[in-house]
Amino acid sequence: MFAAYAARLSADDPLSALELGERPDPARREGWVTVRLRAAALNHHDLWSLRGVGLGEEQLPIVLGCDGAGVDEDGNDVIVHAVIGSDDFRGDETMDPKRSLLSERHDGTLADLVTVPRRNLVAKPTELSWAEAACLPTAWLTAYRMLFTQSGAQPGATVLVQGAGGGVSTALVALGRAAGYRMWVTSRDGQKRDRAVELGADAAFESGARLPERVDAVMETVGAATWDHSLKSLNQGGTVVVSGATGGAEAVSDLRRIFFLQLRIVGSTMGTRDELQRLVQFCLQTGVRPVVDASMPLEDAREGFAKLAGGDVFGKVVLTRAA
Ligand SMILES: NC(=O)c1ccc[n+]([C@@H]2O[C@H](COP(=O)([O-])OP(=O)(O)OC[C@H]3O[C@@H](n4cnc5c(N)ncnc54)[C@H](OP(=O)(O)O)[C@@H]3O)[C@@H](O)[C@H]2O)c1
Numbered sequence: 001m002f003a004a005y006a007a008r009l010s011a012d013d014p015l016s017a018l019e020l021g022e023r024p025d026p027a028r029r030e031g032w033v034t035v036r037l038r039a040a041a042l043n044h045h046d047l048w049s050l051r052g053v054g055l056g057e058e059q060l061p062i063v064l065g066c067d068g069a070g071v072d073e074d075g076n077d078v079i080v081h082a083v084i085g086s087d088d089f090r091g092d093e094t095m096d097p098k099r100s101l102l103s104e105r106h107d108g109t110l111a112d113l114v115t116v117p118r119r120n121l122v123a124k125p126t127e128l129s130w131a132e133a134a135c136l137p138t139a140w141l142t143a144y145r146m147l148f149t150q151s152g153a154q155p156g157a158t159v160l161v162q163g164a165g166g167g168v169s170t171a172l173v174a175l176g177r178a179a180g181y182r183m184w185v186t187s188r189d190g191q192k193r194d195r196a197v198e199l200g201a202d203a204a205f206e207s208g209a210r211l212p213e214r215v216d217a218v219m220e221t222v223g224a225a226t227w228d229h230s231l232k233s234l235n236q237g238g239t240v241v242v243s244g245a246t247g248g249a250e251a252v253s254d255l256r257r258i259f260f261l262q263l264r265i266v267g268s269t270m271g272t273r274d275e276l277q278r279l280v281q282f283c284l285q286t287g288v289r290p291v292v293d294a295s296m297p298l299e300d301a302r303e304g305f306a307k308l309a310g311g312d313v314f315g316k317v318v319l320t321r322a323a
Contacts, residue, residue, distance in 0.1 A: 001025050003063045003111035004301040004319075009052035015305055017050040020298075023063055026107060026115035031087075033118045035080055037070035039134035040109040040298070042308050042317040043167060044246060045101065050305075054104055066102050068109030069124055069133035070321075077124040079280065080109060080116055081273045082137045087117075094145075094269050101138075101270065109134075110301060110319060122277050127284055131318040135290035136279055138270065139167030139316065143175055144279045145271035146219050146241045152264070153239065155180035157216040160233055162186055162226040164196040164204060165314045168244065170291045172219050173201045178286040184215065186226065195314050199291060217241065224248030231257055239264040291315030297322075 007019040026034055046064045049055045055062065066082040082102045085093035093099055102108040102116070124133045146168075153159055159176055163169045164187035176183040177200030185196045186207045193204035205211060207226060214235040220226065223245030230240050231253060242265065245251075257263065271279070283289060293315040296304055304317040 001112035002298065003107075004065070004298060005061045005063045005110070006050050006055065007061050009050065009055065009057065009060070011051045014047050014050035015302065015309060018064075018302060018305055019061070020301060023061070023107070023111065026113055029115060031118055032115045033072050033121060034113050034115045035068065035070040035072050035078060035121070036113055037068045037109055037111065037321050038323065039069050039130040039321070040065045040319050041067035041135045041138070041167070042304050042319065043067060043138045044244070044308065045138065046103070046110070047305070047309055049103060059105070062103060063107035063111045064103050065108035065110035066138045067134050068114055068137070069130055070114075072121060076121075077126070078121040079124045079133050079136060079276070080114060081120040081122060081276050083270050083272070084117065084120065092272050094272060110298060112321060119273065122273065122280060125280065125284060128280070128289070131292050131295050131320065132290050134318055135167070135292065135316040136283075137276060140171040140290055141271035141276050141279055142243050142268065143168050143171035143219075144282070145275055146243055146268045147172060147176055147181070148179070149271070149275065150241045150266045150268045151217040151219070151239050153181065153217040156182070158182040158184060158213070160184045160186070160211070160215045160218045160230070161201075162207075162218065162220050162222045162230060163246070164192040164201075165189065165311070166221060166246070167313075167316050168221045170196075170199060170315045173199050174288050174291065175282070177201070178282070178288045184211065186229070192314055214238070220244070222247045224251045227251035227253070231263065234261065234263055236261050237263070239266055241266045241268050243268040292318050294318070295320060
């Protein structure tokens with residue numbers, strides 16, 4: 001099968017570690033199902049993998065990609081849930097200490113075929129295009145869990161999203177707006193701030209700018225570059241939910257602010273299959289759809305990776321396969 005895969009690791013030049021070409025079809029496994037992919041979406045996770053974050057030389061070569069939608073062996077249109085739990089684990093699979101994401105231990109979705117446990121499939125409604133469906137399992141699911149499961153903020157609350165253009169950021173704005181939160185965003189880029197407002201943000205500020213008032217919750221995926229601002233922006237008893245650290249993982253906190261204002265710092269990773277199913281339903285109920293920045297055939301994946309690595313995105317980059 002044709003695939004985009006990590007052939008080597010390069011911390012400084014991740015695109016040099018990317019190869020496009022033939023890989024073996026997935027082997028059959030008891031209880032697992034093979035899906036013929038119609039679309040897959042890129043995530044920052046794919047760049048981290050090429051840099052060697054969460055991936056060792058001994059796992060190479062490995063097909064990249066966490067997000068995908070396609071047709072299963074019985075002809076059903078499906079969305080692929082990327083969190084692979086262990087067979088004997090029961091409960092919230094994001095809490096399974098042995099879980100992995102597609103493309104960490106098992107070949108991922110940037111390919112003609114992917115094989116996953118049967119329980120990892122969610123039905124794709126016809127109302128969602130292949131591209132839209134392929135955007136949901138990682139960035140959108142992460143945003144859904146951050147906002148609705150982890151933040152504790154209720155509709156009507158004010159929520160700050162750090163970064164405007166990313167897959168997770170655009171998902172947070174769209175979901176929060178549709179659910180009745182007051183959504184504020186920051187971005188380093190004026191055009192992205194304007195686009196965030198077009199997407200539904202109530203206000204957009206320059207990264208690090210003083211806000212007109214404190215917020216109830218902050219959604220953090222940037223990390224060190226915005227962490228101090230996130231804590232300073234929170235109301236008494238407010239919550240920062242953190243799921244990523246694109247701008248650096250080593251951040252310093254003033255502990256006095258955390259205990260005196262009784263702030264909550266909550267980690268969040270991906271989401272459960274049930275949350276993915278509810279996210280699909282949320283899209284149907286509200287009409288919200290993922291923001292697709294660019295769509296191109298899988299053969300042109302290098303162009304998509306370059307866009308993501310350059311930070312030149314507003315929404316998701318989707319890679320398509322013909323039927
Ligand atoms: N824990 C999980 O399960 C999970 C799931 C999905 C994603 N993540 C992580 O979340 C992060 C975002 O993922 P993504 O796919 O949305 O990535 P992305 O599309 O590359 O987004 C990057 C975002 O970070 C902002 N940004 C980057 N560097 C910055 C800096 N120095 N200062 C201020 N803002 C900066 C950008 O904002 P502007 O360009 O608008 O300023 C943009 O919104 C990644 O680190 C990813 O690994 C984690």
